[in-house]
Amino acid sequence: MTAALSVAFRAIAKSFGIIEALRPTDLDVAAGEFLTLLGPSGSGKTTLLNIAAGYIPPSGGRVLIGGRDVTDLPARRRNIGMVFQNYALFPHLSVADNIAYGLSARGRPADEIKRRVGDTLALVRLEGYGGRAIRELSGGQQQRVALARALIIEPDVLLMDEPLGALDRQLRKHVQLEIRRLHRELGRTTIYVTHDQEEALVMSDRIGVMREGRIAQLGTARELYERPADVFVASFLGESNLLEGRVEALDGARARLVVPLLGAVDGIAAAGLSVGAEASALVRPEDVVVDGAGAGWPAQVEEVVYLGDLVAIRIRLANGQEFWCRRLARLGAPEDAKVGVGWAADRVRVLPGTGTAARAAEPPE
Numbered sequence: 001m002t003a004a005l006s007v008a009f010r011a012i013a014k015s016f017g018i019i020e021a022l023r024p025t026d027l028d029v030a031a032g033e034f035l036t037l038l039g040p041s042g043s044g045k046t047t048l049l050n051i052a053a054g055y056i057p058p059s060g061g062r063v064l065i066g067g068r069d070v071t072d073l074p075a076r077r078r079n080i081g082m083v084f085q086n087y088a089l090f091p092h093l094s095v096a097d098n099i100a101y102g103l104s105a106r107g108r109p110a111d112e113i114k115r116r117v118g119d120t121l122a123l124v125r126l127e128g129y130g131g132r133a134i135r136e137l138s139g140g141q142q143q144r145v146a147l148a149r150a151l152i153i154e155p156d157v158l159l160m161d162e163p164l165g166a167l168d169r170q171l172r173k174h175v176q177l178e179i180r181r182l183h184r185e186l187g188r189t190t191i192y193v194t195h196d197q198e199e200a201l202v203m204s205d206r207i208g209v210m211r212e213g214r215i216a217q218l219g220t221a222r223e224l225y226e227r228p229a230d231v232f233v234a235s236f237l238g239e240s241n242l243l244e245g246r247v248e249a250l251d252g253a254r255a256r257l258v259v260p261l262l263g264a265v266d267g268i269a270a271a272g273l274s275v276g277a278e279a280s281a282l283v284r285p286e287d288v289v290v291d292g293a294g295a296g297w298p299a300q301v302e303e304v305v306y307l308g309d310l311v312a313i314r315i316r317l318a319n320g321q322e323f324w325c326r327r328l329a330r331l332g333a334p335e336d337a338k339v340g341v342g343w344a345a346d347r348v349r350v351l352p353g354t355g356t357a358a359r360a361a362e363p364p365e
């Protein structure tokens with residue numbers, strides 16, 4: 001096995017006519033890392049991946065693989081494996097011939113190809129399927145063929161663009177775990193694109209959340225979930241309750257927000273806040289405490305949804321706003337409609353901007 005290589009994007013930008021698909025973007029993917037680009041449709045994920053692969057040239061900036069500048073190298077001279085959502089298999093070729101393609105194109109000898117196809121079939125757990133026609137395989141099996149085809153060339157970097165998008169939920173979970181296993185076994189540097197936050201959480205060493213051609217925030221799943229930089233990242237990763245208001249006071253790591261019709265809400269200050277500016281307090285549903293005895297802010301229970309392990313409780317605050325609380329189902333739901341709600345101030349994050357502003361800036365699907 002060859003050593004894994006790092007990937008670096010330096011001020012990479014891409015315009016299509018007047019559309020700025022990527023604003024100048026810097027990103028360092030460590031050797032052997034599994035990095036996921038997560039973001040809504042149109043945020044520039046595929047563009048960044050295609051630039052890494054050499055399928056499209058950037059309008060500006062450089063791409064480095066293993067420290068070497070590959071910006072001007074064509075795709076076939078970069079040792080990259082690519083997996084697409086629609087598999088892009090050759091329907092008239094057998095499974096084995098599809099997998100062998102990268103080696104045949106590189107002119108490897110027949111006996112080596114045969115051996116490596118056998119090994120790669122085993123790697124993706126498709127032993128005995130080499131002679132099958134592509135149309136005889138299920139979607140999940142076809143995606144494993146596509147993965148095998150990308151892996152057989154022992155790529156320096158593995159790129160995957162929403163590879164599980166065409167699979168149903170059950171199968172998707174299964175293949176997610178397979179891809180994780182392969183990553184652990186092979187240690188290949190991987191850049192994985194998805195718009196599915198759960199998938200990003202399950203698979204990644206780090207996640208880059210993309211928005212409008214930029215990486216809005218880069219970090220581990222835990223960092224992004226617990227310390228989102230702004231309302232967009234908070235809303236994109238996990239469930240969120242957002243209280244909108246104005247910053248009344250800033251004191252080091254703490255911020256106090258004044259929420260109309262509700263009052264003062266304290267929390268941990270994110271970067272980019274200033275006194276008097278619009279901001280939002282983020283309270284995750286699992287941090288909302290609903291007290292049947294009525295301690296805390298007065299609220300009304302409107303709905304209780306049983307989720308098996310958890311219950312989700314929809315409540316309405318005195319300012320008319322909806323709020324969600326989640327807790328373990330075995331703790332039960334409050335009996336009364338009139339409750340008090342609260343949360344620990346150190347679980348609240350005060351973020352710059354408001355959800356209304358973030359939604360208005362959202363590109364249409």
Ligand SMILES: Nc1ncnc2c1ncn2[C@@H]1O[C@H](COP(=O)(O)OP(=O)(O)O)[C@@H](O)[C@H]1O
Pocket residue numbers: 016019020021039040041042043044045046047048
């Ligand atoms: N070949 C192209 N010609 C014109 N516009 C493009 C082209 N490819 C992508 N775009 C535009 O660039 C933006 C980013 O696209 P893309 O990278 O495909 O986003 P994502 O993969 O996150 O959905 C979108 O506005 C898209 O319409």
Ligand SMILES: [Mg+2]
Pocket residue numbers: 045046047
């Ligand atoms: Mg895309």
